[in-house]
Amino acid sequence: MTQEDVKNQIRAAFDHRVAVRVYNEQVIPKEDMEFILDTAWLSPSSVGLEGWRFIVVDKKHIPELSAAIKDLAWGAQPQLDTASHFVLLVAEKNARFDGESMRQSLVRRGITDAEGLESRIKLYQAFQERDMQMADNPRALWDWTAKQTYIAMGNMMTAASMIGIDSCPIEGFNHEVLNQRLAELGWIDLEKEAVATMVSFGYRRKDPKHPRARKPRQEVITWLD
Numbered sequence: 539m540t541q542e543d544v545k546n547q548i549r550a551a552f553d554h555r556v557a558v559r560v561y562n563e564q565v566i567p568k569e570d571m572e573f574i575l576d577t578a579w580l581s582p583s584s585v586g587l588e589g590w591r592f593i594v595v596d597k598k599h600i601p602e603l604s605a606a607i608k609d610l611a612w613g614a615q616p617q618l619d620t621a622s623h624f625v626l627l628v629a630e631k632n633a634r635f636d637g638e639s640m641r642q643s644l645v646r647r648g649i650t651d652a653e654g655l656e657s658r659i660k661l662y663q664a665f666q667e668r669d670m671q672m673a674d675n676p677r678a679l680w681d682w683t684a685k686q687t688y689i690a691m692g693n694m695m696t697a698a699s700m701i702g703i704d705s706c707p708i709e710g711f712n713h714e715v716l717n718q719r720l721a722e723l724g725w726i727d728l729e730k731e732a733v734a735t736m737v738s739f740g741y742r743r744k745d746p747k748h749p750r751a752r753k754p755r756q757e758v759i760t761w762l763d
């Protein structure tokens with residue numbers, strides 16, 4: 539395959555992807571979901587923290603999810619009724635420069651000696667305190683990990699589209715109550731984490747009625763002269 543072929547394939551996947559709310563009966567094969575999930579797992583994260591995990595809700599478990607969240611997830615109504623799978627993107631809370639998860643991320647990347655760890659942690663301290671002003675603000679720390687889950691979500695949606703699977707990103711829900719309910723189900727530990735966003739997967743029931751709307755390309759892409 540030439541580079542042009544690859545570009546065409548990627549471009550076709552972007553052209554085909556739309557937010558699909560209503561799916562047909564078809565269930566996504568497990569190996570295809572595993573392929574999609576690989577792209578979340580392998581997504582980049584700031585300082586390599588990987589302050590996330592991905593809960594896969596298959597067709598068997600969607601009724602349980604639906605019973606717990608349907609009344610507050612206004613953005614997920616037809617998806618909860620028809621999707622083959624949901625993935626809940628869970629972001630770590632309180633990922634401070636001096637916390638265990640930060641240290642573990644360094645160890646994973648082969649930085650294990652005391653001096654190396656100390657100098658990296660100092661750098662992350664400056665990053666979190668001086669540059670991002672978030673070290674002592676739990677909400678800002680959570681927003682930091684939460685926004686990184688959207689990278690994984692984007693990668694999953696593109697990968698899905700490349701193999702003919704549709705998706706819909708979903709953040710239309712009451713965050714606080716949804717997280718409480720999922721904690722009651724035992725799916726998440728509210729002390730440590732919370733759902734940032736969700737994505738549904740399946741096969742579209744119909745093509746969209748309207749052409750996809752986008753601002754003119756030149757309005758959003760600026761090349762400096």
Ligand SMILES: Cc1cc2nc3c(=O)[nH]c(=O)nc-3n(C[C@H](O)[C@H](O)[C@H](O)COP(=O)(O)O)c2cc1C
Binds near residue numbers: 557558706711
């Ligand atoms: C971060 C994010 C959150 C979204 N949340 C919802 C949602 O809760 N429910 C929904 O039906 N669509 C949701 N969407 C889909 C958008 O409405 C859709 O992507 C947008 O209108 C552009 O259309 P397209 O994806 O078909 O190109 C969301 C999209 C993004 C990127």
